[in-house]
Amino acid sequence: MSYKFPVPTQGTHTRPFWEGAKAGKLMLPRCQDCNRVHWYPRFICPHCHSTNLEWIQGSGEGTVHTYAVQHMAFGPWAEEVPYVTAYIDLKEGDRMLTVLRGVDPSKPEEIRIGAHVKVEFEPANDDMHLPFWRVVEG
Numbered sequence: 001m002s003y004k005f006p007v008p009t010q011g012t013h014t015r016p017f018w019e020g021a022k023a024g025k026l027m028l029p030r031c032q033d034c035n036r037v038h039w040y041p042r043f044i045c046p047h048c049h050s051t052n053l054e055w056i057q058g059s060g061e062g063t064v065h066t067y068a069v070q071h072m073a074f075g076p077w078a079e080e081v082p083y084v085t086a087y088i089d090l091k092e093g094d095r096m097l098t099v100l101r102g103v104d105p106s107k108p109e110e111i112r113i114g115a116h117v118k119v120e121f122e123p124a125n126d127d128m129h130l131p132f133w134r135v136v137e138g
């Protein structure tokens, strides 16, 4: 399957994430001073403003914090509606926005806040694999 959507730009400060994604690992930035994980990758910790950051391998597990069924979209996403976007509470802390998989957008009442999800990676091209989250239990 060829990936038809625009892909993010890779920068030096996000390279560990993309290298991990290509290997099927969810890499997360963590502050070595306050020990908190943050998402998205930044040059300073959003919690304590330290620049003493490291990358850790996350569990790839989380829970649904909230979700929305998208009924209208533009560009290449217009052909995909309806689909579900969600904020995932990462097991290690902070949240990640995603397209949620393993759910039926026509039955939003079946999507449960707090549902257990796991990350999966899909190749967008030879250099980039993108993370998506899938509900693994109701």
Ligand SMILES: [Zn+2]
Residues within 6 Å of the ligand: 031, 032, 033, 034, 035, 036, 045, 046, 047, 048, 049, 050
């Ligand atoms: Zn910090």
